[in-house]
Amino acid sequence: xxxxxxxxxDPYLPEFLQxxxxxxxxxxxxxxxxxxxxxxxxxxxxxxxxxxxxGPAAREAxxxxxxNGVFIANPYVQVRPDGTIVLFAKNPEVGQGVKTAxxxxxxxxxxxxWDDVQVQQAEINLALYGQQFAGGSxxxxxxxxxxxxxxxxxxxxxxxxxxxxxGVPESELVTEASTVRHEASGRRATYGDLAEAAAELPLPDxxxxxxxxRSQYRLLGKRITGxxxxxxxxxxxxxxxxxxxxxxxxxxxxKAPAIGARAVAANLDHVKSLRGVKDxxxxxxxxxxxxFKPDAAALSSGVAILADSTWNAFQAKRxxxxxxxxxxxxxxxxxxxxxxxxxxxxxxxxTLLGETGDVDTALRRAAHTVEALYTxxxxxxxxxxxxxxxxxxxxxxxxxxAPTQTPQAAVDAVAALTGLPKEKVTLHQLRGGGGFGRRxxxxxxxxxxxxxxxxxxxxxxxxxxxEDDMAFDYYRPGGFHSLKAAVDASGKLTGWQNHFIxxxxxxxxxxxxxxxxxxxxxxxxxxxxxxxxxxxxxxxxTGPWRAPGSNAIAFVVQSxxxxxxxxxxxxxxxxxxxxxxxxxxVVPDNPRVLHTGRAANVIRLAAEKAGWGRKLxxxxxxxxxxxxxxxxxxxxxxxxxxxxxxxxxxxxVWVAGDIGPIVNLSGAENxxxxxxxxxxxxxxxxxxxxxxxxxxxxxxxxxxxxRIDKAPEVEVHFVESEYPPTGVGEPALPPAAPAIAxxxxxxxxxxIRTLPFTKEGFRI
Amino acid sequence: xxxxxxxxxxYELGDDVDPKTPLLWVLRxxxxxxxxxxxxxxxxxxxxxxxxxxxxxxxxxxPVESVTEQRITTIEGLADPDGELTxxxxxxxxxxxxxxxxCQAGQIMSATALLARNPNPTDAEIDAAMAANLxxxxxxxxxxxAIHNAAxxxxxAEGRS
Numbered sequence: 001x002x003x004x005x006x007x008x009x010d011p012y013l014p015e016f017l018q019x020x021x022x023x024x025x026x027x028x029x030x031x032x033x034x035x036x037x038x039x040x041x042x043x044x045x046x047x048x049x050x051x052x053x054x055g056p057a058a059r060e061a062x063x064x065x066x067x068n069g070v071f072i073a074n075p076y077v078q079v080r081p082d083g084t085i086v087l088f089a090k091n092p093e094v095g096q097g098v099k100t101a102x103x104x105x106x107x108x109x110x111x112x113x114w115d116d117v118q119v120q121q122a123e124i125n126l127a128l129y130g131q132q133f134a135g136g137s138x139x140x141x142x143x144x145x146x147x148x149x150x151x152x153x154x155x156x157x158x159x160x161x162x163x164x165x166x167g168v169p170e171s172e173l174v175t176e177a178s179t180v181r182h183e184a185s186g187r188r189a190t191y192g193d194l195a196e197a198a199a200e201l202p203l204p205d206x207x208x209x210x211x212x213x214r215s216q217y218r219l220l221g222k223r224i225t226g227x228x229x230x231x232x233x234x235x236x237x238x239x240x241x242x243x244x245x246x247x248x249x250x251x252x253x254x255k256a257p258a259i260g261a262r263a264v265a266a267n268l269d270h271v272k273s274l275r276g277v278k279d280x281x282x283x284x285x286x287x288x289x290x291x292f293k294p295d296a297a298a299l300s301s302g303v304a305i306l307a308d309s310t311w312n313a314f315q316a317k318r319x320x321x322x323x324x325x326x327x328x329x330x331x332x333x334x335x336x337x338x339x340x341x342x343x344x345x346x347x348x349x350x351t352l353l354g355e356t357g358d359v360d361t362a363l364r365r366a367a368h369t370v371e372a373l374y375t376x377x378x379x380x381x382x383x384x385x386x387x388x389x390x391x392x393x394x395x396x397x398x399x400x401x402a403p404t405q406t407p408q409a410a411v412d413a414v415a416a417l418t419g420l421p422k423e424k425v426t427l428h429q430l431r432g433g434g435g436f437g438r439r440x441x442x443x444x445x446x447x448x449x450x451x452x453x454x455x456x457x458x459x460x461x462x463x464x465x466x467e468d469d470m471a472f473d474y475y476r477p478g479g480f481h482s483l484k485a486a487v488d489a490s491g492k493l494t495g496w497q498n499h500f501i502x503x504x505x506x507x508x509x510x511x512x513x514x515x516x517x518x519x520x521x522x523x524x525x526x527x528x529x530x531x532x533x534x535x536x537x538x539x540x541x542t543g544p545w546r547a548p549g550s551n552a553i554a555f556v557v558q559s560x561x562x563x564x565x566x567x568x569x570x571x572x573x574x575x576x577x578x579x580x581x582x583x584x585x586v587v588p589d590n591p592r593v594l595h596t597g598r599a600a601n602v603i604r605l606a607a608e609k610a611g612w613g614r615k616l617x618x619x620x621x622x623x624x625x626x627x628x629x630x631x632x633x634x635x636x637x638x639x640x641x642x643x644x645x646x647x648x649x650x651x652x653v654w655v656a657g658d659i660g661p662i663v664n665l666s667g668a669e670n671x672x673x674x675x676x677x678x679x680x681x682x683x684x685x686x687x688x689x690x691x692x693x694x695x696x697x698x699x700x701x702x703x704x705x706x707r708i709d710k711a712p713e714v715e716v717h718f719v720e721s722e723y724p725p726t727g728v729g730e731p732a733l734p735p736a737a738p739a740i741a742x743x744x745x746x747x748x749x750x751x752i753r754t755l756p757f758t759k760e761g762f763r764i
Numbered sequence: 765x766x767x768x769x770x771x772x773x774x775y776e777l778g779d780d781v782d783p784k785t786p787l788l789w790v791l792r793x794x795x796x797x798x799x800x801x802x803x804x805x806x807x808x809x810x811x812x813x814x815x816x817x818x819x820x821x822x823x824x825x826x827p828v829e830s831v832t833e834q835r836i837t838t839i840e841g842l843a844d845p846d847g848e849l850t851x852x853x854x855x856x857x858x859x860x861x862x863x864x865x866x867c868q869a870g871q872i873m874s875a876t877a878l879l880a881r882n883p884n885p886t887d888a889e890i891d892a893a894m895a896a897n898l899x900x901x902x903x904x905x906x907x908x909x910a911i912h913n914a915a916x917x918x919x920x921a922e923g924r925s
Contacts, residue, residue, distance in 0.1 A: 094864060095862075095863035095864025095865070095866075095901050096863070097863070223860065224860075225857050225858065225860040226860055226862055226865075228862075228865065229856065229857045229860065229861075229862055229865075230849075230857060232856075232862050232865035232868050232869075233839075233849065233853040233856045233857060233862075233868065233869075233872060234799070234839065234840065234842070234843055234849070234853065235797070235798070235799015235800070235838065235839030235840045235869050236799065236840075237798050238865070239801075239865075239866060241798070241801070241802065242798040244796065244798075250793070275782055276780065276782075308780065309781075309785070309789060309793040309794070310789050310792065310793055310802075311782065311785045311786065311789035311793070312782065314805075315782075382900060383864075383866075383900065384801075384803050384809065384811060384864070384866045384867050384898065384899075384900040385801070385803075385864070385866045386802070386803070431864075431865070432864065433801070433864050433865070433866025433867075434864045434866060434900050434901060435864070436900075463802075465805060466803065466804045466805055466806070666860040667860070670860060670863055670903065670906065671863070673902065673903070673905045673906070674863055674901045674902035674903060675902070676902070677902030677904060677905075678900075678901070678902050681902070699804055699805075699806050699808060700803075700804050700806075700808035700809055700898065701806065701808055705898050705900060706902070707895045707896075707897075707898065707904075708890070708891050708894045708895055708897070708899070708904040708907060708908070709891035709892065709894075709895045711902065711904035711905070713905060714905055
């Protein structure tokens with residue numbers, strides 16, 4: 001588990017996030033010297049030894065020369081004289097559990113008792129925390145090393161303080177449960193007792209502080225309940241939507257039904273005469289709101305209504321009538337796109353993305369060739385908390401309260417939108433009621449700032465209605481894969497050909513999250529492969545949706561590989577293991593890529609736990625799928641029954657995952673269970689369609705997210721290998737849909753090649 | 765002037781409040797009780813679930829004028845004023861149910877109402893009673909577990925087991 005200095009950006013994340021990941025990885029790999037610490041905080045050597053200041057309150061305390069005996073070890077750790085240990089969670093929390101997991105890493109090396117820990121959301125500050133964002137399941141892998149050292153440095157200083165106080169060597173001291181002990185003399189002191197003395201000591205070199213061996217962990221790997229759970233179960237304010245600023249107005253922002261249309265005129269006088277309405281106005285489009293660019297100034301054209309309550313704003317919005325100029329609006333039709341994709345697949349002309357070996361010969365010599373066209377739908381993120389943001393434009397500065405996944409990008413976007421310097425943009429990070437990639441975009445932030453500015457500097461909370469949230473999203477793009485595979489006489493997969501048909505905004509490159517890596521499994525393990533691509537022009541906004549790329553590609557690849565196994569007459573588990581071959585990373589010496597041995601381990605484990613091969617009654621079947629994404633290896637087996645009316649019941653899903661050592665077992669298990677249910681929900685019955693540029697779904701009645709009575713039991717097993725720990729918000733999702741689709745095949749003989757399953761006549 | 769009884773406290777609403785306003789928005793914007801959440805506004809998701817005279821109702825579907833002088837309980841009103849949590853709230857924390865947590869107030873209100881009328885529900889009874897509440901994060905396995913946990917706590921407290 002040494003620091004890994006190489007970083008391979010995820011090919012399915014937008015360039016914007018890849019850049020953030022690379023910057024964060026580079027910062028994490030840079031030696032964290034004492035000199036760098038001092039430089040960062042502007043504290044000269046000697047004298048005051050507190051290396052980092054934290055937040056305005058702490059800085060104020062420091063300015064007064066003392067911090068009331070609080071030991072401020074670094075941006076992540078403060079120890080108060082009363083024994084409270086305040087740990088700062090740097091990244092946005094949107095349900096993925098990082099507000100609990102990241103401080104646990106610090107607490108482990110600090111040897112803090114979790115009962116003494118109070119977690120606070122850290123301020124958004126690039127200088128103190130580096131990149132702060134929630135995307136790509138990277139919070140744990142990118143911060144693991146820094147957070148361990150943050151805890152270890154604080155611990156070392158508390159130990160040094162005790163050694164000095166007792167006149168004993170540091171080597172004779174042990175720490176446990178927020179206490180330093182000297183075994184020989186029986187002396188002990190709590191961290192709170194030592195806080196004031198520790199604050200006076202020089203900062204040790206973070207690079208040379210001792211770190212624990214995994215066998216010494218007391219906290220990591222245990223089940224720890226979420227740090228905000230008490231507030232959640234008692235209904236305390238936490239989320240973006242809960243923000244109240246004295247004197248604020250409640251705003252709605254109405255965009256065109258046809259994506260990209262511009263507001264020309266509206267019945268503003270009538271709207272302004274309605275109950276509680278304070279103002280209403282049209283805002284012009286700025287930048288390119290169709291493009292997924294979280295750090296760019298962009299605003300859709302629309303009509304803002306400001307009122308004294310959310311309800312009055314909603315009611316006025318219902319009475320709003322707008323004349324839209326649709327000359328540059330989207331005319332997209334999903335029905336037409338499906339027809340065009342089929343024609344393109346039949347025609348077969350495409351751009352080459354990648355090629356290995358000789359796939360034509362492999363296909364010619366094959367004992368079995370398998371061919372199919374797979375289709376998947378556009379889907380919406382549908383965060384349960386509709387998009388919202390509170391902003392207060394104050395002329396020479398802006399203050400923002402937002403549940404965003406990319407707070408630093410939001411600051412960049414607002415600076416660009418207003419022309420203010422970044423230092424004049426303050427963003428308060430709030431908890432997000434779901435993210436799934438939707439809150440990577442900062443469109444609601446730009447709207448709130450633009451409305452507050454235009455309204456003359458009143459604080460404004462922009463609240464999207466559910467209908468706004470569903471009609472304007474950066475959707476998971478639909479796509480099409482025309483596949484052909486060769487299986488030789490021994491039943492081995494020898495050739496793989498994929499003609500991928502996707503969408504484009506610029507006519508040159510695929511839309512955000514609509515690309516296919518030419519190295520995508522199994523092209524990276526099969527001797528002969530050819531990957532080609534065709535583009536369909538589109539104006540529908542797209543962006544990353546939980547496990548971008550992978551969430552759709554896994555369904556295609558893992559379903560089609562099952563078709564190949566069936567054609568070869570081979571057991572699916574055995575066929576997949578055979579494709580994996582010798583245990584190895586597919587890029588030599590790189591621990592951040594698919595490792596066929598780790599893959600084989602989880603495939604075997606999932607199969608074993610599910611009782612693979614057992615006899616099942618008529619109409620019932622087991623299905624398997626594996627996928628590697630976001631540094632996680634996951635295999636899943638679903639047990640499904642289907643009745644004569646094609647009603648599907650998923651009884652249980654067994655999951656085996658290798659994400660290295662587990663940080664918070666409770667959080668990790670919860671993420672995996674949720675990912676499987678999300679994967680099933682989305683594959684089963686969710687679909688965004690559009691005609692004449694208008695999205696046709698507007699609320700949950702037409703976008704039926706899975707409910708508890710249809711949710712399978714999900715049994716989770718972690719391999720806990722010695723590889724570096726990785727994130728788990730995403731990688732368990734991709735295998736769910738193909739495992740269930742393969743189980744439906746096992747139960748019925750019906751091969752599902754189109755998502756959602758309802759398109760093929762199945763229902764729940 | 766409208767009068768509301770929420771969590772045992774009496775509130776008088778200003779004349780600026782439209783009597784047709786759904787209870788949800790009066791709770792959130794007028795009374796500052798933001799624990800009750802907006803998810804869909806059309807009675808599909810139940811993030812806005814509250815108790816009306818002990819029965820679960822979707823507060824986005826109830827005009828405030830129709831519930832004056834009735835007993836309204838929100839998520840903020842479940843725990844004792846001294847801070848002691850109910851069995852359901854304790855079970856939710858022990859089982860670490862929430863992911864994003866946005867739907868959980870509504871889930872807890874539904875679960876509390878279920879246990880009040882059926883102290884020991886089966887999984888099927890839980891599913892039937894909780895099917896109105898969407899959880900986008902998919903915490904359904906843990907919701908079932910936490911309801912069983914709460915049922916056991918209540919049984920123990922009442923000396924039934």
